[in-house]
Amino acid sequence: MDKMLRPILELTVIIPGLLLAYLPVRTYLRQPLHKLAVWLLPLLAGFCVSGGVLCYTLQITTLPVLIFLLPAVMAVYHRTLRVTIWKSGSIFLAVCAVFACVNSLSRAFNAILTAGLNLAENELWFRTGTGLFYNGICLLFLAAAWYPASHAARTMVDDENFAQTWYIFWILPLIFIALNLFMVPKYRNTLYTGRILQGYIVISLVLLVILVFFYAMFLLIANSLNKNARLMQENHFLSLQQARYENLRSAIEEARQARHDLRHHFVQLSALAENGDLDKIKEYLSCASSKIPSQDLHFCENQAADGVLGYYSALAKLESIPFHAKTDLPSHIAVDEIDMCLVLSNLLENAIQASQKTEVSRRKINVEIYLHYNHLLLIQVENTFDGEIRKKNDIFQSSKRTGNGIGIQSVRHIAEKTGGASSFTCDNGVFTAKIMLRPSKNNANT
Template structure:
């Protein structure tokens, strides 16, 4: 019974590894955790038991079975998440790297136990005590990592500002995996020679500590970069508010000057009327009406939204692009203002850039926003565009860079994270974006 239990225990470490990988991505599951666990856990557990029995019957190493089950688990893991492959793959590789270090340490512990108990040298698996040690350390690691992985790591995964770093970080856990594979001796007797075992234990512990330290540094760096990116976004909003304030000051000055000149203008109108010069009166009125500033001072009660809309309205007027805003938003909104302003900024920036590339007579930007059922914010932005819209697998491609539009991806992510949705459509030369944010 003990002999058949050893390979099963060695393979069963896939279970805590899979659980650990799911901790930071719980909000990205394609189905409920209960249904997912009911489908995956019995499958993986069955494969571990069956693989262990086969290895016992064949008296073979569990390396091939462990590699196969691990690759299958990674495939199931990445396939059950609504998240980029870079993020899910990097998380899976990181967990594999940590468990590979524990595997090397457990291998050394197994040899030490075998030497102490004077067990045969040709055992194909870890001894039973080493298998128990292997599983206990893995489960302790899962319990220890529960809080940071469901808090700090989850925030890092959900933040798009750190997305580019995922493209390179996967190299680090891959290096540690290969190092641990390279350390595995071809024969167990190698570890029993001289002081090789002591060195193997020291190197295994050093690799494990070094990997955990690198992961902690990466997490701290991610937190710092995300905080800086958040501050940059807030500074951008403050800049928009400053620009909005300057525009309001200029408009107020124009109104003050117009009021100051009102008496002179009325006297001139009275003189033209007394002389009966209707043509002169008409010409004078047309000239002064054209000088009346089109202020558009106030768009809605919410100051943050008003600043963003005012900023892009000024940019649109500078480019002679008709800008129509219909906003019905109260001063306080149930939506996170930073995310809301990011969505508005991305939508209006895309609309502005598209309108600049459109014929003068077709240029227009229309934005509508209002609250629905007190907790839903509905935003719709429509603009004309004469260029070619590229679409792949239902996702609009960026015209400024290779790949998908970063702005559109950011909008979709913010909408989904709030529990809302977003749709984009291009038809008859008009691009329409609709976003729903939930409070």
């Protein structure tokens, strides 16, 4: 019974490992945590027990079983999340790298326990005490990493500005996994030769410390880059607000001048009416009305949304694109205003670019924004287009370069990040984007 338990204990570290992998992405779960735990924990326990029994039956090490088991666990992990494969895969490999270093330390601990014992050279698994030590260290690391993984790492996962880094981050943990596998001695007695055991312990500890240091540095760099990107976004929206302010000031000045001249207009119209010159009256009214500002001065009470809508409505007017906005937003909303402005900016910029390539008589942009049940933000943007919209694997392709459209992908990621939804359709020359944004927990409580 003891021999059967030993490979099972080696494999049960998968459970704390997967718990650690879920900490940075727990807000992206496809189902509530308690429902996920009901079927996932028994599934993992079944994997570990069946894998251990297989190792015992075939008299093999746990490595071949792990080679087949870990990809299956990784597939289950990814399918339970609403994140890209790059993020879920990188996080999963990062946890595997840490536990690979702990495995090396446990191998050294096992060598210390069995020192002086007359054991067979082909000892396949850790001793029972070492298996408990292995699981204990993994649980301790899970407890120690709980806060940084659920806060600092979670912030990095949430921020879409750092998305490109996930394409290369997986290389670092993969290197450390390979180094730990390379360190495993072919024969058990090798660890008792000279000072190899002491060196093995030191190297295992150094690798673990270096790996944790690299992760910490990566998080610091990521947070710094995210803050800079956030500041750039805020500066961009401030520039939109400034442009909106200039447009409003110009329109207000025109309106003030028109009111000032209104008395003179009445005097002139009275004189023309006394002479019965109807044509002159019509000509004068046409000239006077052209001087009255026709642009909307105000779209909604929310300053952030009003600034973005005002900027793009002025831009649409310069391009002779009819712009209609129906908005009903209060001054304060639970949804993150930066996310809302990013969604609006991307959608309206794409709409204006598509309208510029459309026949003038068909151009139009319709925007509708309102709150549903006081916390769900619903955004709908419609615009006409000429030509063909390219899609690949249900993803819209860019019309300006080769590859996916960045604006729509960014909008989709923001919606998914907040637990909302997005829908993009094109029919009869009209492109329609429907977005639902949910408030974050922090904003929802304010």
